[in-house]
Amino acid sequence: MKTGGIILAAGIGKRIQKISQGKPKLLVQVRNRPLIYYPLSIFRKIGVHRIVIIVPGGWSGEVHRALGNVSRGVIIVENSRFWRENGYSLYLGLKHLLGTSDLILLSMVDHLYVSTLALKVLSTLKNTNNSLIAVGGDSKALFIQHSEATKIQARNHLIVDIGKKLPVYNYIDVGVMAVKPEIYDYINELIDKEEILSLTKIIKYVSKERRAVVADVTGYYWTEIDTDEDYYQLVSGKRNIVLSKVLEDLEVMVHHG
Numbered sequence: 001m002k003t004g005g006i007i008l009a010a011g012i013g014k015r016i017q018k019i020s021q022g023k024p025k026l027l028v029q030v031r032n033r034p035l036i037y038y039p040l041s042i043f044r045k046i047g048v049h050r051i052v053i054i055v056p057g058g059w060s061g062e063v064h065r066a067l068g069n070v071s072r073g074v075i076i077v078e079n080s081r082f083w084r085e086n087g088y089s090l091y092l093g094l095k096h097l098l099g100t101s102d103l104i105l106l107s108m109v110d111h112l113y114v115s116t117l118a119l120k121v122l123s124t125l126k127n128t129n130n131s132l133i134a135v136g137g138d139s140k141a142l143f144i145q146h147s148e149a150t151k152i153q154a155r156n157h158l159i160v161d162i163g164k165k166l167p168v169y170n171y172i173d174v175g176v177m178a179v180k181p182e183i184y185d186y187i188n189e190l191i192d193k194e195e196i197l198s199l200t201k202i203i204k205y206v207s208k209e210r211r212a213v214v215a216d217v218t219g220y221y222w223t224e225i226d227t228d229e230d231y232y233q234l235v236s237g238k239r240n241i242v243l244s245k246v247l248e249d250l251e252v253m254v255h256h257g
Helices: 014-020 037-045 060-071 086-094 115-126 183-191 199-207 228-236 240-249 251-256
Strands: 003-008 050-056 075-079 103-108 111-113 133-138 151-155 158-163 171-179 212-216 222-224
Touching: 003 037, 003 086, 014 228, 037 050, 037 060, 037 103, 037 111, 037 115, 037 240, 050 060, 050 086, 060 075, 075 086, 086 103, 086 183, 086 199, 103 115, 111 115, 111 171, 111 240, 115 133, 115 171, 115 212, 133 151, 133 199, 151 212, 158 199, 171 212, 171 222, 183 199, 199 212, 222 228, 228 240, 240 251
Parallel strands: 003 050, 003 103, 050 075, 133 212
Antiparallel strands: 103 171, 111 222, 133 171, 151 158, 151 171, 158 212
């Protein structure tokens, strides 16, 4: 079974501009590596065979230069309509994977996580016959601000609602998902109706047919870098344990990549 991958990195990072200094968030340096390096390296470690990165319009050349040899074989796609949000970026990425991948791993660029988390999300979808999407969910989420996070309400692992302002929820969205290529048909139904097409809208749409499940990754190390404070917490604060675990996971690639 071939697994493709899409990294959503078209955001300009308005809330981390003190650190990014006008560059897109994916180029923020973490331990002398651009942020995009981390999900890309995790994808490669677990054997994702074809990887697409969605970047802001006009930035593909800079991303290639920042990654150097690491970008070899990667498809970099510019999203010049970043205001249409990450669901539109997913639509652009899927076009390059249809017919080549049985499962597709999807990651936000601003989430750091260990490889076992990504594998758990993939295996959940692989082992759930009727589902089109598995969303990584953490019932504790120790290393993020819950008030800023996307919440998931699930029953018997089926997603019944998702959003940032849910009054009742039992998981936090970890920013790592797996989808089957057939989800492209669902997105096609939305793409002309919705100018702003978030992943949340897509997941809600699929969940109406009981085809969206949560992959329980409680206990796995992960965090999100959304603000300047998140960044400081990652490099020298309480979230640094997550960075240490990710670097340990990628030790060979960090030293020899």
